[in-house]
Amino acid sequence: MSLPEHDTIVAVSTPPGQGGIGIIRLSGSRSFELARRVFVRGGKKTKPSRGLQKDEDLQPRRLYYGYIVDLEGKEIDEVLVSFMPAPHTYTREDVVEINAHGGPVPLAKILKLLLQLGARLAEAGEFTKRAFIHGRIDLVQAESVLSLVNARSERGLYSSLQGLKGSLSREMEKMAGEIFRLRALIEAQADFPLEDVAGEDYQEIWKRVEKIKDQAVLLQRRSAQGRILQEGLKTVIAGKPNVGKSSLYNYLLNEDRAIVTPVPGTTRDLLTDYVNLKGIPLCLMDTAGLRAGGDAVEKIGMDYARRAIADADLILFMLDLSSGIDREDLWIYSSLPEVSRQKVLILGNKLDLGDKVAPAEVKKLFPGNKLIKISVVTGEGMETLEEEIVKIVNAGEVGGGESALVLSARQAGLLEEIVGSLEDALEALAAGLPLDLVAVDLENAYSKLQNLLGKEIPADLLEEIFRNFCIGK
Ligand SMILES: Nc1nc2c(ncn2[C@@H]2O[C@H](COP(=O)(O)OP(=O)(O)O)[C@@H](O)[C@H]2O)c(=O)[nH]1
Ligand SMILES: [Mg+2]
Structure with missing residues (x-):
């Protein structure tokens, strides 16, 4: 330094x-x-x-x-x-x-x-x-300080604290230790030609590499949840024009941010704001209604909307109960991406004006998904909606949970490389390659783990990491 x-x-x-x-x-x-x-x-x-x-x-x-x-x-x-x-x-x-x-x-x-x-x-x-x-403190803990400073929610704060207390470091140390022992085992074998390595030993090495990889993947999954706690659950309100998307946005934000009018096509921009929903941070987005046609500006708005939908953790797909489900709704619903990390909640709005949607229809049109009936104007069903969102997050369907980890982009990147190296090792084992080739992959994973813990990290990178802190921390 x-x-x-x-x-x-x-x-x-x-x-x-x-x-x-x-x-x-x-x-x-x-x-x-x-x-x-x-x-x-x-x-x-x-x-x-x-x-x-x-x-x-x-x-x-x-x-x-x-x-x-x-x-x-x-x-x-x-x-x-x-x-x-x-x-x-x-x-x-x-x-x-x-x-x-x-x-x-x-x-x-x-x-x-x-x-x-x-x-x-x-x-x-x-x-x-x-x-x-x-x-x-080690580097993982140092980066937790940074997360802590930036944490948006109480639960994000909790997971940063976990990192600070060193539980994440301990898990990584454990993984590094296990790889180290495995390398020693391989080295002991590597002097022999492959056909002389006992089948059980080969099996044993395989099993142990697999176990380490599973641990790394688990850390990865937990860190995805951590991102949500820290940056907010990306929640997009989508649907055709005039179903009440902007009204819902304002309701959840508790202020009149988005313009609400009976004229379809009012919202043309993408609006984003943060809401704390019972301790869960939402990065909430109001989008332009999706429909065929519309002028140039509205088309750009719809383009933003589609991109936001593709990038979302949670999609609140809204329709109008009082007028019933029509072809436009179904067209939008069928165009929603089918990505497992995403979750779609179907909201039937304007319950106060009547309900033309029969339960059988929901079952047929949206198999495996339920419809939450609400009225943004009277507030009916809103509590159920909020509880449902909390439930989804807590169940880990889109992230969350006590064991969530907050990783910096650098940490997440390294973790991905570690998983990659371990997968390479498994592939080499599957192909029956000599053990010294497996050892190279393990060596890679090991040095990246050390890097994560800040043990073999170049000084300039270190400077870079600490520069992200604010003064006084
Ligand atoms: N009666 C009733 N009207 C609603 C409800 N939600 C929205 N609206 C009205 O529906 C119209 C369109 O609402 P808006 O939020 O702009 O819809 P968007 O185009 O989907 O953003 C407005 O006149 C709202 O006041 C509701 O729950 N009940
Ligand atoms: Mg709108």
Whole structure:
């Protein structure tokens, strides 16, 4: 690493803006000294006295009440300060946290003061990077910090926390260990010509590679669920014009975002927003109604709609109960992609205006799918709809579940390569190839696992990863 790792860094660790409190964090060998120079203890009775005089004044991991004063001794803010000596800190260095009253002005002043005294402004992710460099956390955990910062929902937060606690790392370490042992076993055999390798040994190796591959695939599946928790379940409302798609969009968002009119073809654009539905984040999209014809603008809108549908996790296919199911509805329904990772819910809207759809008809037209009857105007059936969405996610039909993992794009990419290498190994075994060729594939999988855990990772890539963090983390 080219950067000096041992200078003292400082940053505002809380999000920008008008917060209740703001935290300024210092890390490095000079943090105590710098903090002492600007911190003045204060109590109800004692008048502020400049600086901390004696070491006894200051015990680790205690909150001290007082003031930050500038170089002229003028008070900047009332604060609580804690001093945390290395190595039991986030970065494994001496850390000071100053809890200020927040508001951008005092925070900026305190920060400037510490910079004047010789601290350096931390780069994005530098605190976490130091934690990693000093071996407090591995890379998987470091990336979980990033996910945590970005988590959109409580459950996304939970799965990032799992990564941070190291459960994901432990599983990967276990896989790496197993591959390592397998390679040792193969090496022991590799000196013999293939026909001398005992059939049982060959079988045994095969079985064990298969087991590791299954584990990797499971991680992959769980990470797909994690993506949903983090980025939101891509939910697209689709159907012919005028069935109430925009009305549903507004209802779920709880605001009038989309224009609703009785004129078919009103929505021409793709509208997207995030909704938190009982703890599940939806990335909700309202689309232009699909129909034959329409002007140029509407056609572009329909094009957007089709693309959004192809990319969705969940499709809310809407029709109008009061006018019944017609050819247009069936045309749209039959054009929905049949992809197993996607789920379609059929919504019959405008229940308040009547219901011309018989249960037998639903069974015949949409085999294996049920119809949820709603009225966006009266709110009837909406609770059922929301519960159904939660159920689908919880059942893992489109993702979710407690065991979901949040992986960064880098991690997901590596995991895919690991699965690929393990599949290659299995193919080589199936083809009865010599074991040293199998060993090459295992070696590949092994080094990628190490890469995932940040053990054999090039420095520039490391810089890149930490650059994605925000400053102060
Ligand atoms: N009575 C009734 N009217 C509805 C309902 N949902 C939507 N509408 C009306 O149907 C018309 C079309 O709605 P809109 O949301 O723009 O449909 P879209 O074209 O599918 O986006 C509007 O006049 C809405 O007020 C409903 O549940 N009941
Ligand atoms: Mg609309």
